Amino acid sequence: MSSKSSSAEHEPTKLLGSGQHNAEPDFGKIRPMIHPSIEPLAFLVGKWSGEGVGEYPTVRPFTYGEETVFTHTGKPYLIYSQRTWNLETGQAMHEESGYWRLCGPSPNHVEAMIVHAFGVAEVAEGMIEGTHVELVSTSVSMTSTAKSVSALGRSLAVDGDMLHYRLRMSAVGLPAHHHLCADLQRTTLGG
Numbered sequence: 018m019s020s021k022s023s024s025a026e027h028e029p030t031k032l033l034g035s036g037q038h039n040a041e042p043d044f045g046k047i048r049p050m051i052h053p054s055i056e057p058l059a060f061l062v063g064k065w066s067g068e069g070v071g072e073y074p075t076v077r078p079f080t081y082g083e084e085t086v087f088t089h090t091g092k093p094y095l096i097y098s099q100r101t102w103n104l105e106t107g108q109a110m111h112e113e114s115g116y117w118r119l120c121g122p123s124p125n126h127v128e129a130m131i132v133h134a135f136g137v138a139e140v141a142e143g144m145i146e147g148t149h150v151e152l153v154s155t156s157v158s159m160t161s162t163a164k165s166v167s168a169l170g171r172s173l174a175v176d177g178d179m180l181h182y183r184l185r186m187s188a189v190g191l192p193a194h195h196h197l198c199a200d201l202q203r204t205t206l207g208g
């Protein structure tokens with residue numbers, strides 16, 4: 018690619034309010050505009066926290082605390098990260114992170130690539146309708162030591178400052194069963 022490219026993608030991002038005495042650029046103050054192609058997903062941007070309940074036919078029901086962040090860099094994808102913990106002990110539980118995109122032939126076509134810390138990589142596609150997203154895995158890969166997961170389905174909806182999601186999975190040789198349900202509250206503004 019030519020170094021003379023004038024595409025906006027290669028222009029330096031404007032730093033807002035970086036102080037004169039600060040030798041290092043303060044990347045925390047970069048405020049790029051959301052890329053137009055993911056504008057319909059802008060309702061997800063922000064930090065969300067709350068609690069969830071989990072179950073599966075092979076495990077005892079459990080509860081968890083969760084913090085989820087959707088952010089962006091001005092590029093045509095959202096950056097997603099989620100961490101959970103045991104509500105009684107504070108000990109870390111499941112973690113996952115990835116990228117969400119909206120770039121299919123239809124403007125409502127969502128794609129997500131999500132990596133789970135316990136050795137699973139999920140590729141999912143689906144539809145967005147208003148502030149409701151439905152995703153179904155198109156492939157799930159595992160490391161050789163991960164528990165076996167063959168399919169995942171996610172339903173996510175934002176209603177005002179609340180984000181609700183449900184996750185179902187086919188795992189450890191069983192057909193699809195409900196695994197998770199959580200209600201998260203927005204704790205920082207999107208943008």
Ligand code: HEM
Binds near residue numbers: 076
């Ligand atoms: C909020 C996130 C999640 C939490 C808090 C959570 C928590 C748990 C807990 C406590 C168990 C039972 C104990 C254990 O086997 O470790 C479990 C089992 C399991 N979870 Fe999750 N989980 C989460 C998300 C997921 C996701 C996204 C997947 C799939 C990608 C997944 C796949 C599994 C599997 C395969 C099992 C084992 C079932 C068995 O061995 O019979 N979990 N989860």
